[in-house]
Amino acid sequence: MNKILLFARLQEKAGQAEVELDAVNKSIAEVKALLKENYQMEEIDTSMVAVNEEYANSDVVVKEGDTIAFIPPVSGG
Amino acid sequence: MNDKFWISEQPLNIQEVVDLVTRREAGAINTFIGTVREFTKGKRTLYLEYQSYVPMAEKKLAQIGEEINEKWPDAETAIAHRIGRLDITDIAVVIAVSTPHRADSYDASRYAIERIKEIVPIWKKEHWENGEEWIGDQKEQKAYPTGHPEEEDLT
Numbered sequence: 001m002n003k004i005l006l007f008a009r010l011q012e013k014a015g016q017a018e019v020e021l022d023a024v025n026k027s028i029a030e031v032k033a034l035l036k037e038n039y040q041m042e043e044i045d046t047s048m049v050a051v052n053e054e055y056a057n058s059d060v061v062v063k064e065g066d067t068i069a070f071i072p073p074v075s076g077g
Numbered sequence: 078m079n080d081k082f083w084i085s086e087q088p089l090n091i092q093e094v095v096d097l098v099t100r101r102e103a104g105a106i107n108t109f110i111g112t113v114r115e116f117t118k119g120k121r122t123l124y125l126e127y128q129s130y131v132p133m134a135e136k137k138l139a140q141i142g143e144e145i146n147e148k149w150p151d152a153e154t155a156i157a158h159r160i161g162r163l164d165i166t167d168i169a170v171v172i173a174v175s176t177p178h179r180a181d182s183y184d185a186s187r188y189a190i191e192r193i194k195e196i197v198p199i200w201k202k203e204h205w206e207n208g209e210e211w212i213g214d215q216k217e218q219k220a221y222p223t224g225h226p227e228e229e230d231l232t
Contacts, residue, residue, distance in 0.1 A: 069133065074196070076129075077199075
């Protein structure tokens with residue numbers, strides 16, 4: 001199983017900050033598509049993705065226990 | 078909390094950040110203090126709400142410190158960013174950079190705030206009189222067409 005973390009607008013749209021999902025052996029691109037479909041979150045397309053607190057490209061394959069965070073455009077400072 | 082790079086739910090203490098980079102080798106300490114602005118493009122902000130992916134944000138702040146050391150090997154950096162509800166004039170971020178000579182401290186400080194706006198997972202939500210909205214990509218320099226920053230943006 002994998003923990004999916006959502007922030008900012010994505011979190012509000014999903015109505016939750018965390019989702020449990022079995023994403024093992026799926027690519028980040030596939031996880032994105034899955035979430036987009038399940039939650040109607042078009043913002044997913046403009047979000048970055050972090051696996052275990054480090055930015056990851058779309059072709060990275062998820063392993064058991066990985067934490068995947070969807071990171072909409074940031075606005076700190 | 079990293080020793081010199083952290084996210085805080087409490088009001089930031091400027092002196093605490095400055096003290097972390099104070100040292101005998103320094104001839105300059107440059108501080109950047111980011112505050113909550115009331116009017117943006119004529120629209121009145123009532124207050125801001127900052128959210129963060131805290132463990133990753135602290136790592137990314139530390140990464141900015143490492144990047145600064147690659148560009149300015151003599152620099153010492155400390156950065157604190159506040160999250161939660163912030164009112165107008167409240168301090169959102171404090172950056173302190175010390176260097177032997179002043180020019181580098183200005184450049185490194187500027188570099189730090191620009192990088193925060195690119196790679197650190199922190200978001201602000203504007204609350205106005207007639208609505209609210211999560212703000213994204215203040216720099217508006219990158220559209221991230223592939224859905225994520227390219228390698229050169231991250232490393």
